[in-house]
Amino acid sequence: MKSVIDEGVKSPERFEYDPTVTREYCEKAIRYILKKIDENLEFFTYKFPAPASVNNVYPAIDNTDWTSSFWTGMLWLAFEVTREARYRKAAEIQLESYKERIESRRETNTHDLGFLYTLSCVAAYKLTGNEEAKTIALKAADTLMERYFEKAGIIQAWGDLNDPEQRGRMIIDCCMNLPLLYWAADITGERKYYDAAYSHAIQAAAYIIREDASSFHTYYMDIETGAPRYGKTHQGFSDQSCWTRGQAWGLYGFALGYVYNRDGEILALNKKVINYFINRLPKDYVAYWDLIFTEGNEEKDSSGTAIAACGMLEMAKHLPLTDPYKRIYENAALKIVKSLTDNYTSQSYPASNGVLLHAVYGKPQGAGVDECNIWGDYCYFEALVRLTRDWKLYW
Numbered sequence: 503m504k505s506v507i508d509e510g511v512k513s514p515e516r517f518e519y520d521p522t523v524t525r526e527y528c529e530k531a532i533r534y535i536l537k538k539i540d541e542n543l544e545f546f547t548y549k550f551p552a553p554a555s556v557n558n559v560y561p562a563i564d565n566t567d568w569t570s571s572f573w574t575g576m577l578w579l580a581f582e583v584t585r586e587a588r589y590r591k592a593a594e595i596q597l598e599s600y601k602e603r604i605e606s607r608r609e610t611n612t613h614d615l616g617f618l619y620t621l622s623c624v625a626a627y628k629l630t631g632n633e634e635a636k637t638i639a640l641k642a643a644d645t646l647m648e649r650y651f652e653k654a655g656i657i658q659a660w661g662d663l664n665d666p667e668q669r670g671r672m673i674i675d676c677c678m679n680l681p682l683l684y685w686a687a688d689i690t691g692e693r694k695y696y697d698a699a700y701s702h703a704i705q706a707a708a709y710i711i712r713e714d715a716s717s718f719h720t721y722y723m724d725i726e727t728g729a730p731r732y733g734k735t736h737q738g739f740s741d742q743s744c745w746t747r748g749q750a751w752g753l754y755g756f757a758l759g760y761v762y763n764r765d766g767e768i769l770a771l772n773k774k775v776i777n778y779f780i781n782r783l784p785k786d787y788v789a790y791w792d793l794i795f796t797e798g799n800e801e802k803d804s805s806g807t808a809i810a811a812c813g814m815l816e817m818a819k820h821l822p823l824t825d826p827y828k829r830i831y832e833n834a835a836l837k838i839v840k841s842l843t844d845n846y847t848s849q850s851y852p853a854s855n856g857v858l859l860h861a862v863y864g865k866p867q868g869a870g871v872d873e874c875n876i877w878g879d880y881c882y883f884e885a886l887v888r889l890t891r892d893w894k895l896y897w
């Protein structure tokens with residue numbers, strides 16, 4: 503593995519244990535999320551929230567985007583926390599649309615089949631033993647495998663496999679789509695899923711992560727020769743900057759990957775990736791939309807920060823008690839959750855149907871800037887569930 507700089511954590515005193523984030527504090531935050539889910543439940547049973555809100559209100563869309571499952575995942579979390587059948591029922595109604603989507607191959611030209619089918623169907627199978635959900639998720643895993651280019655050892659992120667603009671392009675976010683393949687390998691006993699997922703993780707670690715432990719958003723590989731080509735941003739500030747959400751998907755995805763691949767080298771690299779993120783957290787522990795910014799008037803990305811909190815909590819699980827980063831990552835997650843809870847929820851804007859305000863979907867595209875992002879709501883909820891319960895991964 504190439505040599506990557508470890509910045510360490512530059513101001514560890516910022517990440518001391520915060521005793522105010524008690525169990526009761528987190529339960530109260532969860533009750534607020536449940537209230538928002540209840541307000542939206544009818545509206546979003548046969549429809550889904552759009553990826554980003556408009557004026558802090560999510561429009562309703564069909565199951566067509568890459569983000570549907572964050573809402574379904576919130577329903578599963580709500581069911582786990584409350585055991586109330588109505589959440590399970592709504593999630594189960596939604597499974598039909600995931601089935602139809604994969605069977606008709608509608609909007610399936612994307613690596614985000616991982617997100618889509620993990621938080622919906624894999625979660626259903628793990629929580630309720632739903633065999634049909636398992637079959638649908640395996641079908642999604644097979645469709646995802648079609649995007650794997652053997653020679654380059656990567657999964658192409660977006661678009662048609664013959665589109666010259668997208669050919670051989672992998673993106674950091676894909677680390678979060680790999681658990682679907684690892685899971686499929688476990689369920690079927692077929693190694694090909696594991697091999698593809700693990701190979702992609704190795705290539706992402708080798709090429710998407712830069713020598714300073716930051717990440718490119720996207721990276722082109724030559725699919726004929728397997729050679730690395732060049733990095734390019736899509737949603738970040740520039741090709742050389744580090745897009746906040748990309749770094750967050752990466753650090754969470756590498757930590758989740760360890761559950762399956764037990765690769766100590768990637769785990770060690772992931773500490774450096776996390777440290778890079780932690781060192782760029784501004785005063786209130788909520789990152790700007792690109793890590794090139796650490797102060798000023800740029801927008802924050804509450805969603806990327808919530809993802810990172812989940813990633814740090816997952817990472818901490820895999821570090822021994824003797825490793826000082828274990829506590830630092832747990833405490834950093836607490837600081838983030840506290841800041842999000844105290845200053846970023848829609849309690850300050852009750853007309854919103856979202857949970858977390860102040861996220862950015864795609865600043866260069868002018869999409870969802872300073873809005874709610876549905877994956878942020880999901881990850882904030884997941885982080886709170888992680889902090890209050892012995893939560894078993896959907897991933």
Ligand code: GLY
Nearest residue numbers: 675737747863864
């Ligand atoms: N995976 C795309 C995004 O985070 O916007």
